[in-house]
Amino acid sequence: MKKKLVVVGNGMVGHAFLDKLVNSSAFSDYTVTVFGEEPRVAYDRVYLSSYFSGKTAEDLSLVPTGFYEANGIDIRLNEKVVAIDSAAQSITTASGISMTYDKLVLATGSYPFVPPIEGNNRDACLVYRTIEDLEAMKEAATRSKIGVVVGGGLLGLEAAKALVDLGLQTHVVEFAPRLMPVQLDNGGASMLRRKIEKLGVKIHTSKSTKIIEDGETARHKMVFADGESLETDVILFSAGIRPRDELAKQAGLAMGARGGIVINDQCQTSAAHVYAIGECALHGGMIYGLVAPGYAMAQVVVDHLNHKPAAFTGADMSTKLKLMGVDVASIGDPHGTDEAAKSYIYENGPQEVYKKLVVSADGKKLLGAVLVGDVDDYGNLLQLKLNDMDLPEHPDDLILPARAGTKPSFGPDSLPDSAQLCSCYDVSKGRIIQAIDEGATCLADVKNATKACTGCGGCTQLVTSVVNAELAKRGVEVSKAICEHFPYSRQELYHLVKVEGHKDFASLLHAHGEGHGCDICKPAVASILGSVWNAYAFDKKNIPLQDTNDRYLGNMQKDGSYSIIPRVPGGEITPDKLIVLGQVAKDYQLYTKINGGQRIVLFGAKLPDMPAIWKRLIDAGFESGQAYAKALRTVKSCVGSTWCRYGMLDSVKMAIDLENRYKGVRSPHKMKMGVSGCTRECAEAQAKDIGVIATENGWNLYVCGNGGMKPRHADLFAVDLDEATLFKYIDRFIMFYIQTAGRLERTATWLGNLEGGIDYLRQVVIEDSLGIGMHLEMQMQSLVNSYQCDWQQVVDDPEKAKLFYNFVNADEKDPEQLYVRERGQLRPATAQEKLESLAVELV
Amino acid sequence: MSEWVKICAVSDLIADAGVPALFKDQAIALFYVNDQVYALSNYDPIGQANVMSRGIVGSIKGELVVASPLYKEHYSLSTGKCLEKPEVALTVYSVKVEGGDVWVS
Numbered sequence: 001m002k003k004k005l006v007v008v009g010n011g012m013v014g015h016a017f018l019d020k021l022v023n024s025s026a027f028s029d030y031t032v033t034v035f036g037e038e039p040r041v042a043y044d045r046v047y048l049s050s051y052f053s054g055k056t057a058e059d060l061s062l063v064p065t066g067f068y069e070a071n072g073i074d075i076r077l078n079e080k081v082v083a084i085d086s087a088a089q090s091i092t093t094a095s096g097i098s099m100t101y102d103k104l105v106l107a108t109g110s111y112p113f114v115p116p117i118e119g120n121n122r123d124a125c126l127v128y129r130t131i132e133d134l135e136a137m138k139e140a141a142t143r144s145k146i147g148v149v150v151g152g153g154l155l156g157l158e159a160a161k162a163l164v165d166l167g168l169q170t171h172v173v174e175f176a177p178r179l180m181p182v183q184l185d186n187g188g189a190s191m192l193r194r195k196i197e198k199l200g201v202k203i204h205t206s207k208s209t210k211i212i213e214d215g216e217t218a219r220h221k222m223v224f225a226d227g228e229s230l231e232t233d234v235i236l237f238s239a240g241i242r243p244r245d246e247l248a249k250q251a252g253l254a255m256g257a258r259g260g261i262v263i264n265d266q267c268q269t270s271a272a273h274v275y276a277i278g279e280c281a282l283h284g285g286m287i288y289g290l291v292a293p294g295y296a297m298a299q300v301v302v303d304h305l306n307h308k309p310a311a312f313t314g315a316d317m318s319t320k321l322k323l324m325g326v327d328v329a330s331i332g333d334p335h336g337t338d339e340a341a342k343s344y345i346y347e348n349g350p351q352e353v354y355k356k357l358v359v360s361a362d363g364k365k366l367l368g369a370v371l372v373g374d375v376d377d378y379g380n381l382l383q384l385k386l387n388d389m390d391l392p393e394h395p396d397d398l399i400l401p402a403r404a405g406t407k408p409s410f411g412p413d414s415l416p417d418s419a420q421l422c423s424c425y426d427v428s429k430g431r432i433i434q435a436i437d438e439g440a441t442c443l444a445d446v447k448n449a450t451k452a453c454t455g456c457g458g459c460t461q462l463v464t465s466v467v468n469a470e471l472a473k474r475g476v477e478v479s480k481a482i483c484e485h486f487p488y489s490r491q492e493l494y495h496l497v498k499v500e501g502h503k504d505f506a507s508l509l510h511a512h513g514e515g516h517g518c519d520i521c522k523p524a525v526a527s528i529l530g531s532v533w534n535a536y537a538f539d540k541k542n543i544p545l546q547d548t549n550d551r552y553l554g555n556m557q558k559d560g561s562y563s564i565i566p567r568v569p570g571g572e573i574t575p576d577k578l579i580v581l582g583q584v585a586k587d588y589q590l591y592t593k594i595n596g597g598q599r600i601v602l603f604g605a606k607l608p609d610m611p612a613i614w615k616r617l618i619d620a621g622f623e624s625g626q627a628y629a630k631a632l633r634t635v636k637s638c639v640g641s642t643w644c645r646y647g648m649l650d651s652v653k654m655a656i657d658l659e660n661r662y663k664g665v666r667s668p669h670k671m672k673m674g675v676s677g678c679t680r681e682c683a684e685a686q687a688k689d690i691g692v693i694a695t696e697n698g699w700n701l702y703v704c705g706n707g708g709m710k711p712r713h714a715d716l717f718a719v720d721l722d723e724a725t726l727f728k729y730i731d732r733f734i735m736f737y738i739q740t741a742g743r744l745e746r747t748a749t750w751l752g753n754l755e756g757g758i759d760y761l762r763q764v765v766i767e768d769s770l771g772i773g774m775h776l777e778m779q780m781q782s783l784v785n786s787y788q789c790d791w792q793q794v795v796d797d798p799e800k801a802k803l804f805y806n807f808v809n810a811d812e813k814d815p816e817q818l819y820v821r822e823r824g825q826l827r828p829a830t831a832q833e834k835l836e837s838l839a840v841e842l843v
Numbered sequence: 844m845s846e847w848v849k850i851c852a853v854s855d856l857i858a859d860a861g862v863p864a865l866f867k868d869q870a871i872a873l874f875y876v877n878d879q880v881y882a883l884s885n886y887d888p889i890g891q892a893n894v895m896s897r898g899i900v901g902s903i904k905g906e907l908v909v910a911s912p913l914y915k916e917h918y919s920l921s922t923g924k925c926l927e928k929p930e931v932a933l934t935v936y937s938v939k940v941e942g943g944d945v946w947v948s
Binding site: 484485515516517518519521522523540543544545546547548551552556558559560805806807808809810812814815816817831 | 850851855856857858859860862863864865868870873876886890891892893894897898899900901902903904905907908910912913915917
């Protein structure tokens with residue numbers, strides 16, 4: 001008989017608990033029921049403001065579709081728990097459901113504190129915590145011009161970004177004399193203020209609001225204690241959080257004097273079978289308003305349920321984030337509350353950078369730090385603090401620019417194995433080493449195995465250095481040499497080909513390689529020659545470089561025959577063309593199937609027949625589908641606005657345009673695209689290297705998705721684009737990928753290994769931070785201009801067509817190609833069938 | 844000593860690549876590398892199809908090899924041995940070039 005586990009609350013921490021639980025052995029001991037007060041499953045509150053810069057509620061969701069169902073977790077949304085009877089071990093919900101439990105987990109979170117100001121409940125006076133709050137903000141913004149955030153802390157500034165994104169003239173009102181008073185000192189706060197004010201946000205500090213009343217020029221007038229006032233249409237309270245502890249209070253659990261459910265190191269409340277985790281819990285007199293400590297508590301409860309020793313002993317509140325585009329970080333105690341503490345300050349006015357170190361009286365240990373405008377030192381400093389490491393002789397070297405001298409670097413080896421590198425997923429250096437011992441051979445593998453770097457991404461640099469150092473120790477070639485013949489990576493070879501103008505393999509090998517090449521470097525160089533010069537695969541000197549698929553312009557099947565896949569742009573095909581395909585398949589007895597990319601495949605074509613088959617297809621208006629090449633495969637589309645009742649835009653036309661523009665462009669690996677005409681996403685565009693989805697305002701662009709072995713949801717890259725901008729970004733994206741990716745690296749892996757990740761990619765493609773945007777577009781245009789159908793060239797040239805034979809010296813069939821009829825078509829005979837002579841030979 | 848059979852002209856071969864041919868009733872693959880012709884069985888013993896002539900020719904630690912186009916095992920052009928699975932090998936045929944023609948026995 002399974003025990004009953006009830007979870008109250010389905011926020012970030014509540015979900016993290018379930019996610020960790022299902023992956024532990026104790027999960028099989030319990031039937032799990034979850035109650036959530038909100039109408040939707042857990043979503044990312046940390047990046048809430050991205051809702052206004054293009055993300056949807058679905059994008060923000062933390063729960064993979066079907067996660068609860070697949071794991072047999074009973075989730076009840078819109079169902080608020082209103083009472084706990086801890087003696088009877090039961091709960092009751094607002095709709096009257098009663099349920100007993102063996103274990104209860106409270107993850108009720110917190111609510112936004114609204115200061116007790118007269119008028120705080122007027123129209124368009126809002127808070128910022130849930131998606132419903134966002135919707136209310138959106139609605140209020142439609143009838144407003146000015147918005148004020150009350151509270152200049154971390155959340156307040158996030159909320160201010162939301163108001164800016166909604167197009168409101170934005171003000172921030174802070175009670176303290178500076179922004180982010182908890183995390184920053186005066187110097188750091190004033191630098192932050194300067195940078196934010198540049199963005200057009202007005203900051204008012206040392207302001208205490210007395211009353212909110214009718215405005216004269218706007219909806220409200222806020223009157224401050226100093227007699228000044230401010231008129232605004234929307235007011236957003238973001239003045240801190242308070243634990244949602246009313247349930248626990250009613251149940252008689254021990255509470256803190258100022259609220260919060262008291263927990264011990266195992267996260268148990270005063271009733272041992274009831275746990276509390278996240279922002280509702282009070283541990284050692286502290287409420288932790290960050291998500292990482294909440295995740296740590298969730299892990300402790302899971303360990304406890306698994307009878308493993310684990311303890312939550314407090315959490316580091318260091319934080320690094322981007323507020324309105326400004327990098328800010330705070331470590332430990334940045335105020336130097338210890339009187340004997342000493343500090344170092346570096347300020348760079350022109351570049352708007354501020355850094356401060358607080359060190360112990362003897363100068364040996366780091367106590368705290370503030371970084372504004374440049375947070376590259378965060379990783380190093382955090383490790384110094386967390387591991388209580390000794391400071392170098394001149395601690396200020398740590399924050400001075402590298403050019404001022406040699407910056408002391410903490411080699412990854414100086415970190416203990418227990419050092420936590422990724423705080424979002426609590427990944428230690430030891431865990432990274434374990435992943436490498438278990439077979440991870442690059443950063444992307446380590447990310448997949450440990451989830452490190454996949455939360456805020458702040459630890460990427462540090463984790464990369466640990467991964468590289470550990471791989472080097474194991475003698476794994478961190479060198480990216482493509483194979484034994486070239487001491488260069490694919491990216492380096494690309495540049496050598498381009499810069500030195502190599503037009504063939506022999507010239508490149510002579511200049512930079514040794515030996516004869518192999519099946520690794522030859523196709524890679526062929527692809528590079530194709531990308532740089534649009535070199536035709538079938539040129540005689542290129543033939544030896546090609547994988548058989550490229551050499552014979554078809555995909556070789558297990559029996560040595562080939563598949564024929566004509567391009568069907570966007571999946572749109574006329575009945576006449578369908579008839580031709582059917583007739584050709586019938587005449588050559590080809591097995592016919594529709595593949596996953598909305599195309600029709602004819603299987604079993606023999607080498608000598610291929611030119612004749614293609615001649616008939618080309619005469620009917622088809623062209624090569626390049627299904628054999630590392631190039632664009634298909635652009636999948638839904639039917640779009642021309643037919644669909646829900647379509648916003650013409651997705652079929654967009655798919656055809658995309659396919660025709662990028663067809664034939666050789667890339668490091670195959671590329672797939674998808675276009676959906678609305679957010680119902682019937683084309684599954686988010687599983688493609690490039691996905692395009694129509695919205696009311698234009699096209700949203702997604703990049704680096706993948707189906708296949710390691711599925712990956714694409715990242716939303718840019719929103720509401722017009723067609724010209726969309727193509728501009730895709731041109732740049734593809735060319736940048738072609739130039740910088742490794743051999744056979746799909747866009748998803750490429751992004752995983754790209755330092756700086758999606759943000760960096762946006763800078764390069766959208767903001768043109770490298771100044772190469774125009775160049776990339778021109779290169780793409782030149783490839784587009786020189787496109788030729790591979791098969792057209794074979795059909796037009798008898799010398800080329802002559803190379804398709806079974807034997808150079810005989811016009812005979814391949815005796816191994818034998819077929820069996822199944823479901824009305826032919827398929828290759830198995831070895832057993834050949835032995836038993838059950839096979840029929842093709843006529 | 845088995846008899847020599849004329850297969851084709853050297854000009855029918857492709858430098859640094861393979862070409863399929865029929866020797867008596869056997870499918871063979873001719874490779875033309877460094878002005879020398881190698882003849883091996885065209886049958887891929889692992890993939891079980893006549894495809895070796897379509898593999899990529901190269902070198903591994905100095906030894907000339909052809910990679911199976913199906914599952915990428917490497918076979919020595921001179922001995923026929925599979926580098927990854929020493930128990931598997933391609934049959935090697937004798938070759939000579941005379942008067943611009945390729946002969947196999």
